[in-house]
Each structure stands twice: as structure tokens, then as C-alpha cells.
Amino acid sequence: MDGKKLGGILLAVALIGGALYLKFRNRGAAADDTLVQMQALIATIDGYQADQAYLKPLTERAHRAAFDGSYDIGGRRRRASFDEDKYLDAFFKHMIQACNADNHRDLVPALQTLRDSLRSTESSKAEG
Numbered sequence: 001m002d003g004k005k006l007g008g009i010l011l012a013v014a015l016i017g018g019a020l021y022l023k024f025r026n027r028g029a030a031a032d033d034t035l036v037q038m039q040a041l042i043a044t045i046d047g048y049q050a051d052q053a054y055l056k057p058l059t060e061r062a063h064r065a066a067f068d069g070s071y072d073i074g075g076r077r078r079r080a081s082f083d084e085d086k087y088l089d090a091f092f093k094h095m096i097q098a099c100n101a102d103n104h105r106d107l108v109p110a111l112q113t114l115r116d117s118l119r120s121t122e123s124s125k126a127e128g
Helices: 003-042 052-070 084-101 105-127
Strands: none
Touching: 003 052, 003 084, 003 105, 052 084, 084 105
């Protein structure tokens, strides 16, 4: 193989690697931003102060589970996308199930209220 072919192959590999790096870096930034927003929202529910030690790691676990299924890094001809509705449904499903399983049922009504208020906000955005 001559030097020009090898150089072309190495350049192609570097470009593909760079594109994949950017896609995953952007995914990480989107995940971090979303987590910060969800942590701020969860901090507003009734009972947060008393159960903060339980809710902080639970929020992170629920976020990871929900984000992975809601973010698509895209492809060659498709942009990355984030399905907010899918994320919120998965996030609150995980949170509520965990609270029920971990005997923190007192937090469930506050989580359901927050979920429902976010849904109504999203539906009013879609209508308006």
C-alpha cells in the first residue's frame, strides 16, 4: 500500500472518530443539563428536605434509565433527538416505582402532582 492510500485511510478513520466523539460529547452535555433541571424540579416537591438523602441518588438513577431510552444520537443524515415526553414518562415511572418498592410511599403523591403539572405544561405548549 502506498503512502497516499494509507494517509487517506488514516484521515478517514480520524474524521469518523472525531464525528463519533462529538456526537457522544453532545449527548453527555444534554444528559448533564437534563439531570440538573430534574434535580431542581425534584427539590421543589413536598417532603424533599426530609428525604433528600434518598431522593438525590434516586433522581440520578431515574435520569440515567429515562435518558438512555429517550435520546437518539442520530446518524449520517439525521440529527440527534431527545423525546421529552418519553423521558418524563420513564423518569417518573422509575421514581414512583422505586418509592413504592423502598417504602417511601409518602413521596408518591408529590411526584404524581409534579408529573401531572409538567404534562399539562407540555400540552399547553403544544396547543399554543
